[in-house]
Amino acid sequence: MSVRFWEPGKEFLRIEEEVMTTMRGVLTAGDLIMRQQMLDFEHNLASFVGTSDAVGVSNCTDGMRLLLEAVGIGPGDEVITVSHTFMATMAVIHQVGATPVLVDVGDDYNMDTDKLEAAVTSRTKAIMPVHLNGRLVRMDRVIEVAKAHNLLVLEDTAQALGGSYMGVNGGGWGLAGAFSFYPAKLLGAYGDAGAVVTSDAGLAERLRELRDHGRVSKTGFSGWGWNCRLDNLQAAILDLKLKKVPEWITQRRRLAAIYDEELADVGAVKRPPGPDGGPFFDIYQNYVIEADRRDALAAHLASRGIETLVSPGPVPNHKQPVGLDHFHLPRTEALCASVLSLPLNNELGEDQVLEVAGAIKDFYA
């Protein structure tokens, strides 16, 4: 492959010295489970997002599940979200015994907030907006609907670290937000990792108990809990990499602008919203186009050594065998047949973006 979709090995080699120094420090001190490095990362992540607390967890999926449990959502409750996301968003709602209620997405691939209010019933307890691809949902509208119906807002902000809308970061709008540090995310661990951010100190404390067996002291427990801790070694590495996130975001936005410019005249390609989107500050976790003859284009790019990704799709999440196929979501279903994520990662160069754009133009010429 001449242009890889993501390059975790290349990124490691560029920061190898710092990473190895950090790892050596953690390993020689024997600081393996919930030590100072994890507390430091939690503190720095909360400051970065603009919340009072961050709670490190094993991954974003566990974080969202603990969050639903912590706020008391369970059997009989409905939670509104989208199908156009990663499966985990819907799965956690199901796992706590509640029912996912799905709304369609709009032009920016995110929850169509005009369709939100119609999905509210007397059983609705929360809205889980998903900031897909690094762009925030119109959160002022979400908050408005939530206030009118007394609902909680819990953000799936797995793809939007550093992304903001009207000056407020993803994770800072609702009661809480869950981040993923899965390796392919903008801030990636060397394995699985996640965190939940909130400015509700009581909720943060409850999450800290739940992630560690319900433990409140060395020997005391507040009830049943889980083991969903963030590894201290991963936390130390994430803390180091967090400092590089602003630089990575700048680079991604620059590359997205080049894709935009290069693909502007290709009629068969619909580009994502641009980097200068008014109140939106998009961090481009993914650069996703809608493409005519998507599968043929992907095959053409592969033949040129360019890796792409279809996600979500080609089968929409609610059409997978998970008991949600009664939802009719025309925009989501159409998107799953046309979306294609182009290479965009922390190591990608301008010349590679030009190569990808050139290969797309050749295909449609």
Ligand SMILES: *Cc1c(COP(=O)(O)O)cnc(C)c1O
């Ligand atoms: C990556 C992702 C998740 C899952 O995160 P994990 O850390 O792998 O559990 C959930 N939601 C969205 C939108 C994601 O992109």
